[in-house]
Structures are given as C-alpha cells and as structure tokens.
Amino acid sequence: MIGVFDSGLGGLSVLREIVARRPDMSAIYVADSGHCPYGVKSADQIIERATVITDFLLAQGAQLIVVACNTATIAAVEYLRANYSVPFVGMEPAVKPAVARTRSGVIGVLATGAALAGNKLLTLIDRHRGSVRVITQPCPGLVEQVEAGDLDGPITVALLREYALPLLAAGADTLVLGCTHYPFLREALAQIVGPDVVLLDTGEAVARRVDSLLPAVDSAAAAGALRWYSSGELQQMNRVGSCLWGGAINADALTEDDGAR
Template identity: 50%
Template sequence: MQIAHAPGSPIGVFDSGVGGLSVLRHIRAQLPHEDLLYFADSGHAPYGDKTEQYVVDRALAVTDYLLSHGAKALVVACNTATVAAIKAVRAKYPELPVVGVEPGLKPAAAATHNGKVGVLATARTLKGDKFLQLREQISAATQAEFLLQPAVGLVDEIEKGDLHAPAIGAMLERYIAPLLEQGADTLVLGCTHYPFVRDGIERVLRDHARADVTLIDTGDAVARQLGRLLEAAGLLHAGDDSQAILRGYTTGDAVALAQAFADLLGLKPDVEKVDV
C-alpha cells in the first residue's frame, strides 16, 4: 500500500466507534489546516470484548483503507486498538507516522498527591501486555499505585448517543465509587469515549464529595505528538485560505456517525458507509 508523502495529504484517524472524536477535537484545534479522514469501525465494535488478534486484523484492514485514500499519517484514536495492534501496524508500515493513545498513567502519577490513581478503561485495555508493562514501569519509577477498573458496557452505552441516559449515570456510579472508596485522588479516562461523559463523571465525584479528584484525558497530548511527528517528517500542512476537509467513514450506520459528529463536535462532514 502506497504511503502519501505530501504535506497536503490527509491524516487518518480511527476508532472502534465515536470515541475517537474526542481526539479528533484536539487535532482540529491544534492542527487546523490539516485535512482529516475519520474512520469509525462501528460495524465491528466494541473492541474491548474481542480477542487481540481480532483487533489486530481490524486495525490493519482500516489502516489499509485509509492509506488507499491518501493518508500521510495515522492516529489510532482507540486505547484498546493501541494496546492490541499498534505494534503490528508499525511493523507493516515502518515509514508511516503513527500515533496511538494509551491511558495517561505518567501524567496521572505526576498529578496524584496521595499516590493512588484510579484507571477507568475497557477490559481489553487493562489486560493488554503493553498496558501492564507501562503500569509496572511507572509504578516502579514513581511508587504510584494504579487501581484498575474495567468499565464493562460503558462504550456501548456512549455509542447510543444519549450521553445523559440513566444507564450511563448508573454505570459511572458503579465503576467510579469503588475507586473513590480506595482513596483515588486522580482518575485516568482510559478510553477515548469517556471524555464525552465527563459531566456525568464529575457529577459522581460531587455526589461523593470528591470534586477535588483530578481527571486525566490524553487527547491533547496525542495531538501534540502528531504535530511533532509531522514536523519531523516534513509533512506539516502549512495552511492557506482554503477550508480544511473532514470526511467520515464507518462500517456501521452512516446516519449515526453523522449524528455523532453533529451532537459531539457541532460538525456536519460528509459521511459514507463502507465495507472493509
């Protein structure tokens, strides 16, 4: 598959669903001149309960599709896919600038005051070798204790689009309360879907009189790293007076993705259903 080497080529961003839009938001803010292709693999979601090989196969298939549409770089805007598949993507395309997302354990360890950090993520992310190695490294370096909480079913509920649904509120209470009871003063949002229910998370913290808990969202850091890689490769789009292009692709329902763009980001890009 041919990799684009022109600064004016688009950046491919993909997730199992709409969660990666939280990362896309940061990329658009920091790199406003870049054309973007967003791929939601909703027809194969969620990734969190799939085998590692399944996620690897999907990541490679989506990467191939984005490269066929001229992508010059790739953002794996999904914690589960980063943990399971980014090594395979980089091995297949060593010349492609690739940025993944991973739970922000390092900034959380720097932010905590009492050394107790809650990590809210999918079960697949928390079981991945990459995540477990990262936890061990940072624990050894900082003495921080990471309290792991799989948020089973939360991604599915967020994908439905009603971010204030009672089911989401109940899940957030069920998953966050035990972390607070164990003394966590910092909470890592270890899935790109979770920033979209930040209001609900903060409500749980207030209900437990723990509004002082620090929330860690790594979307901003991902966008900064993407900018650094593009600049190093000579691929930054300098920009002009033309409007940056944004297109959406999904293996699920195109109407649902278009609605997510509108509801979550206030955007109305062209969205196409594809068979990948």
C-alpha cells in the first residue's frame, strides 16, 4: 500500500497518473485541506504538517509515501527521508524536459511563492538551464481556485492570464506547471496560451518512479483499493474531489488525533 498526500486536492493529478499506470495498486490519499494552501506557510510549518500526515499514513500501513505537492517536497522531503525508514517519492518540476523542449530558448515556471522561495527549485533550475532563460512566476490564488472547483471561471481565467501572458511576451514557448494543482487548469491555460506553447508537469514521471519501487513494497491491502481522508470540510472534499478525480470520493476526516498516532 502507498500513501499519497498534498496540501489539498492537487495531488489527485499525481494519483491519477499512478493509478493509470498501476490500477492494481492500493493507496490512501490525504488532502490536508484544513491547512491549505502550503504556498504561504513557512518551511517549519510545512514540515510539521508533513510529519503529522506521515505518522498517520504509516499507522495505516503505508509502505511508500508520495509527497504529491511541489511545495511540501521542497520544504520537507529531505527531513522526511532523514527521519523515516520508508521510501518517499517527491515532486520535481519539469525544468529539465522543458529545457530540452524549448525552441525559443525561454521557458516559464509557474509555482507557489513558497516553492520559488526555496533553494531546491533554484538549484534545480541552475543545474538544468544551460543557455536557456528560465523565468519564474509565483501564482497566488490558483491553488484556492482549484480547491473551490473553479477551473475555468472568470476569476481563474483572469489569474491565468495575469501569470501566463507576461511569460509569453518574454518569449517563453514552454511552461512548467510547478504545482500539482495546476494540471487541473491545463485546459483553461491552453486556451489562453494557444497550441504552440507546451505545458509540462511531472505526474507521469512520478508514476514511473512509484512503479519502479513497487516490487519492494509488500501490499496487504485489497488490490486497487483507494481510501480518502481530508483535514478540511468533507462535503467540499467529496464534491470537488469527485469532479477532479472523475469518480465518487467518500472521504473520512483526518483529525489531529489521527495524525498523532
């Protein structure tokens, strides 16, 4: 069994790639919607939440944990790997493939403020950029729009235009979706930037990594079983999560007592 968690519902974009690759796999998904968004939190706060959720997932029998959140990966994954014996798979924005794909020599990275403030992303960019110009763009408000289930409404479209159009004006022909919430905005973003701009995320790459580690994971849960938890409002989780997932979600509450076990 694997555990998957995110600050909210964005990690469903990663879980769907994992399940598409391995439909026989069992998983527990935790949406930390009661503490969303992570993008405005300090590294210490994110580490605290990641620790609470990891303890819960391990208590449920998870033998591999996917940190399906770019911000949490940047802030907490090294801490988690140093303090727990199970394998952790984190998110890495698709800077390397974007550098390989660009024709104009300019790429844009859409991410949360916390992700852009961390050294991990800057180091990744420096390692792979070569002669390519990499423009980073913080995107406040987008996570909240996805959490509300507003994927293409006027406010969401206005935010996407505000963040994407300056990147295109600077010559970017490839955009990195550097938050797991952003793939749910792909269709609306594609309408804005047009068919010649490439949009990249790393959900499929994470699914391949999980698949490579699964032979070492002895899952005792029923094949293909999925369980859902949220620290936020369950009705909202079930309503919006079901729309994003494309199937019914019936989540249980993740309480602080659950996380402390």
